[in-house]
Amino acid sequence: MTASRSDALRNRQLVLDAAQACFAAAGPQVPLAEIARLAGVGAGTVHRHFPTKRALVEAVVAARIDDLVAEADRLSARHEPGTAFFAFFAAAVEHIGFNKALCAAFEADSGDPLHVAPTAQRAFHAALGELLDRAQRAGAVRADLDVADVAALVAGCVTMERHHDPERPTGRMTALVSEVLQPGRTPLPAAVTKQATTRQERNETSVGPPQRHETPIGGESPRCEVCGTRIQPARTGRRARFCGAACRQKAHRRRRNHT
The missing domain is CATH 1.10.357.10 (Tetracycline Repressor, domain 2)
Structure with missing residues (x-):
């Protein structure tokens, strides 16, 4: 091995050792100039062996x-x-x-x-x-x-x-x-799968008698503004005005024709 090759390997190891000490103590944010100073080499030597900061972090x-x-x-x-x-x-x-x-x-x-x-x-x-x-x-x-x-x-x-x-x-x-991690512990929960979205969850309502807990207190279920059918209120969101998409479209056409 030539002297120049031996010096290059020695300098590379010095840079790695210095980087290891710096990164272990303070993390990868340590400047390359500080690593070069600790290794006792010039900044050019560091860049010659490790062209980028990422390359040095990767090696360490x-x-x-x-x-x-x-x-x-x-x-x-x-x-x-x-x-x-x-x-x-x-x-x-x-x-x-x-x-x-x-x-x-x-x-x-x-x-x-x-x-x-x-x-x-x-x-x-x-x-x-x-x-x-x-x-x-x-x-x-x-x-x-x-x-x-x-x-x-x-x-x-x-x-x-x-x-x-x-x-x-x-x-x-x-x-x-x-x-x-040892055997005999409570089994891990199964993977949770997303349930299919229902019409009620999309704030659309279905025709039919409302459930007891969904009927407004002190009054009956609301009726569709187009056909008059009783509609089941949504659990969340705004109060439903139509029994479904068809009546909603009819109401939209009526408004458009009157403007």
Whole structure:
């Protein structure tokens, strides 16, 4: 390896180390000039290795996620499935929580510019999914969870631990969530599907006798202004004037013909 090549690699590592320290402490908003100063190199050196701020953030976040993936592999090889899963869950919360750059990456929406290192994040989800699958097959984790659920819980625990009451022990919220992940807990609710919209919900009324609780107090149901049919008042919104779309159109034509 030539001296120039060796110097370039050394300078790149210095920039990465400085960026890691800055981003972990203060987040990705740290200026590149501050990173260059901490690394002991010029701004041109930083831009030569990382043309944009995003490229530097991506490299730092990817390196930290790679560390998490390696930790998942290590725990999987040394412990039984349930122990490995819960140890990794706690380690991921702690590791991400102490690194503001990782917090930004894991909490950002997919369209946010801070949502970086997608390849590394896919590797994290794959490692987490493998641990989850092994733990579920061993009966150590409830079966109605998927990797998206667990990843969301990791991010949620990170937020809760960062804002926890200082008088309570660190890791308390993570331990509580870990309890919920174990078998024998209340089943998760089924997905909610939107009910079909009824005519009454669209403030249109149907012909027929009104329900008792929908009849105005002290009077009978209103009648259609066109045909005189009794109409059922809507539960919400303005008082209905017509029994349906046909009479509403007739009333509209009459008004138009008289103008």
